[in-house]
Amino acid sequence: QITLKESGPTLVKPTQTLTLTCTFSGFSLITSGMGVGWIRQPPGKALDWVALVYWNDVKRYNPSLKSRLTITKDTSKNQVVLTMTNMDPVDTATYYCAHSPHYFESVDPAHYFDFWGQGTLVTVSS
Amino acid sequence: SYVLTQPPSVSVALGQTARITCGEDNIGGTGVHWYQQKPGQAPVLVLFDDSDRPSGIPERFSGSNSGNKATLTISRVEAGDEADYYCQVWDSVSDHVIFGGGTKLTVL
Numbered sequence: 001q002i003t004l005k006e007s008g009p010t011l012v013k014p015t016q017t018l019t020l021t022c023t024f025s026g027f028s029l030i031t032s033g034m035g036v037g038w039i040r041q042p043p044g045k046a047l048d049w050v051a052l053v054y055w056n057d058v059k060r061y062n063p064s065l066k067s068r069l070t071i072t073k074d075t076s077k078n079q080v081v082l083t084m085t086n087m088d089p090v091d092t093a094t095y096y097c098a099h100s101p102h103y104f105e106s107v108d109p110a111h112y113f114d115f116w117g118q119g120t121l122v123t124v125s126s
Numbered sequence: 127s128y129v130l131t132q133p134p135s136v137s138v139a140l141g142q143t144a145r146i147t148c149g150e151d152n153i154g155g156t157g158v159h160w161y162q163q164k165p166g167q168a169p170v171l172v173l174f175d176d177s178d179r180p181s182g183i184p185e186r187f188s189g190s191n192s193g194n195k196a197t198l199t200i201s202r203v204e205a206g207d208e209a210d211y212y213c214q215v216w217d218s219v220s221d222h223v224i225f226g227g228g229t230k231l232t233v234l
Contacts, residue, residue, distance in 0.1 A: 037223065039169075047161070047169065047212050049223035060221050096168055111216035111223065112159040114180060116168040 002026035004036075004097050004117035011123050012087050018122060022080040022097030026115075029055050029075050033102020033109050036080040038071065040093040041119075048093070052100065053080055054109060087124045094119040128153070128217050130226035137232045144200040146229045148213030151194055158196040159214045160189060162207075163228075169212065173198060200231075208233045 008020035020038070027034060038050040051071040052060045061069045070083045080097060098113035131149040138144040148158060158176050161169035172183050176191040186201045200207055213226040 039223075039225075046228040047163075047214075047225040049225060052223065060223075063220070063222065110174070112157075112171065112174050112214060113161075113169075114171045114174070116170070119168050 002099050002115040004099060004115060006095060006097050006117045006120040008095075008120060008122070010121060011125065013126050014088055014124060016087050018082075018084045018087050018091070020082045020084075020095055020097075020120065020122070022082070022117060024078050024080070024097070024099065027099060028078070029053075029073050029080070031055055031102070032107035035100035035109055035111075036073070037098050037100055037113060038080075038082045038095060039098060039113070039116075040091075040095045042090075042093040045093075050084075050095070051082060054100075089124045092122065092124045094121045128156075128215055128224045130213050130215065130224055132211075132213060132226040132229045134227070135230045135232065137234055138200075138203050139234045140203060140205065142203055144203050144207070144231055146198045146200075146211050146213075146231065148196040148198070148226050149194055150215075153194060153196050153215065154192040156215050156218065158189070158191050160187075160198045161212045161214065162209045163212065164209045172211075203233055205233050207231060 004024040035054040037052040053071045068085045073080050096119045097117045099115040101110050128150045160173040162172045163169040173189045177189040188199045210228045212228045
């Protein structure tokens with residue numbers, strides 16, 4: 001059974017750096033095709049993709065946030081870490097991590113999210 | 127780059143069929159995935175690759191995708207289907223995930 005859980009600060013000040021950790025179980029990020037993504041959702045607003053890291057350490061970022069983001073994986077700890085610099089109140093959101101599978105018939109990444117963490121609300125305020 | 131357009135809201139009577147669209151030029155050329163999100167909960171994948179259902183998703187949920195529009199269809203709508211629904215694609219040109227703006231489904 002695949003589970004994911006986000007952890008990190010609930011409150012950060014403007015200009016600070018946010019570090020969020022996704023700890024997962026039930027799969028390994030050394031398995032071909034697998035990925036873990038971060039998606040955020042400001043209160044009352046739509047889902048907004050943030051970043052994705054794949055088993056082969058390929059990383060993809062939302063172009064509007066790319067200059068502020070770093071995503072890394074630690075396969076020994078089954079964790080994915082997202083850092084976002086220069087936080088602003090508009091970054092206030094629930095941040096989710098989610099598992100991205102490979103296609104059943106191949107090891108090609110499927111590029112959707114089939115298991116999600118519960119999310120963690122991050123508030124940016126002084 | 128894709129911009130996925132969804133109607134902000136759709137209303138449907140209990141037991142009827144709801145259709146939620148996701149529009150973009152040539153969206154028929156890529157797989158569309160759909161998520162259901164109830165208040166205070168994480169999204170749940172209800173369809174992937176246009177019309178495939180993950181384990182545990184009722185057959186009442188179906189999908190189609192052609193031309194400029196993908197559609198999530200929910201048959202025999204139940205009160206528990208009331209939620210926000212999001213479409214999502216992978217833009218293989220830019221290698222980015224793109225979500226639609228979401229549709230609030232109200233069951234009357």
